[in-house]
Structures are given as structure tokens and as C-alpha cells.
Amino acid sequence: MKIKKIFVSLMTLLLCGCSMSSVKERNSSNMKNHSSSIKSEHDNIKVVYFSCTKNTQKIAVKMANDLECSIDEIIPYVPYTNEDLDYLDDTSRANLEQNDNNARPAIQNTIDFNDIDTLFLGYPIWWGKLPKIIYTFLETYNFDSDTIIPFCTSGGSGISNSVSEIRQLEPNAIVLNGQRFASNASDSMVKSFIDSLNL
Numbered sequence: 001m002k003i004k005k006i007f008v009s010l011m012t013l014l015l016c017g018c019s020m021s022s023v024k025e026r027n028s029s030n031m032k033n034h035s036s037s038i039k040s041e042h043d044n045i046k047v048v049y050f051s052c053t054k055n056t057q058k059i060a061v062k063m064a065n066d067l068e069c070s071i072d073e074i075i076p077y078v079p080y081t082n083e084d085l086d087y088l089d090d091t092s093r094a095n096l097e098q099n100d101n102n103a104r105p106a107i108q109n110t111i112d113f114n115d116i117d118t119l120f121l122g123y124p125i126w127w128g129k130l131p132k133i134i135y136t137f138l139e140t141y142n143f144d145s146d147t148i149i150p151f152c153t154s155g156g157s158g159i160s161n162s163v164s165e166i167r168q169l170e171p172n173a174i175v176l177n178g179q180r181f182a183s184n185a186s187d188s189m190v191k192s193f194i195d196s197l198n199l
């Protein structure tokens, strides 16, 4: 009987240790990846974005504030310079990538999706479509059975073509129609989109 009690106590200690260490791993990996868990209302939701000139970043931050969820940036291994983003130059990096089906720009950071089942995915529209680094991102992580809510910023182009691309890349995820925002979208515009989702 005594031996049984000792065994049960040991197992309890061991299990507590394990779950604490997995929480630690999650937190330290978030810190490492420039993630900030703003508050913790929605532990199952994460906002992830790619942004070169900060338009999408501004929307992403508003979203994470509203949702009280964690936020991570997709950081390119090689940062995009202004020359790289010159869409008037056929030979600029962004244009070459968009014209190359096999282009998969490398990502510098890893992102922790433990316990996440709903992903807000933000990006700029490049030539009506997803920047190729979003292909790299979606091919790196598995979002089967998760819900992906795309959002984008653009000079005027809509989001729908990029949503079709996400659906092709993630056939086993539930991909909502998402929302395009102007770069100067207000807090209330972002909030009303989130409210419309009834999460």
C-alpha cells in the first residue's frame, strides 16, 4: 500500500514536471521568434503576418489586440530591400519570385503552433496573388482541420485569388473568404471584421 502511494506521488511529480516543461518550451520559443502573446483570451488563435513596408503589420497588430491572442511575423531569411520591391522593374527580386512557380523564399524564424486551431494569416497582395514566401510558410506547417482566416493589404486589388491559392495549398484546412484592407484601415474596420466572424 505504502509502495503504491510512493509510486502515485512520483508519477504525479513527473507529470507536473513534463507539462511545466512543455509550457516553458512554448514560451521560450515564442520569445525567440519575436512572438508576443498580448493577452491570453484566445489561446487557440494566432495572428501570423508577412509585411515588407508595415501596412499588413499595422492591421495584424490591431487584430491581435482585438482578439487578445498571440502574434508572429514571417521573417524572410533575406530581408526585402526597396529595390527588391520595385514592381516596375521586371528584374526586381519580388517580380522574379512572383513569375517563378518554384520560388520559395526562405523564412528565418520558426513559429510555434501548439494548441492553435485558428490562424489569421496576413500578407500584401503581389501581382494579384500571394507573395511566394507564403507558399514557403504554408508548405512548412500543417494546418489540416484548422481554420485559416486570410487578410491582406493592397493598393486596390481584392483578396479572392490569393484565397484560392491558400485553398489549393491547404486542401484539408477550412479557409474562410477573409478580408482585404486598405493600408490606412481604422481600428473599427478591423474590429467589425473580427466581430462578423462570431468566433
Ligand SMILES: Cc1cc2nc3c(=O)[nH]c(=O)nc-3n(C[C@H](O)[C@H](O)[C@H](O)COP(=O)(O)O)c2cc1C
Pocket: 050, 051, 052, 053, 054, 055, 056, 057, 085, 086, 087, 094, 095, 123, 124, 125, 126, 127, 128, 129, 153, 154, 155, 156, 157, 183
Ligand atoms: C511586387 C509588388 C507587387 C504588388 N502588386 C499589387 C497588386 O497586384 N495589386 C495591388 O493592389 N497592390 C499591389 N502591390 C502593393 C501592395 O500590395 C501594398 O503596398 C501592400 O499594402 C504592401 O503591404 P506591406 O506594407 O505589408 O508589405 C504590390 C506591391 C509589390 C511590392
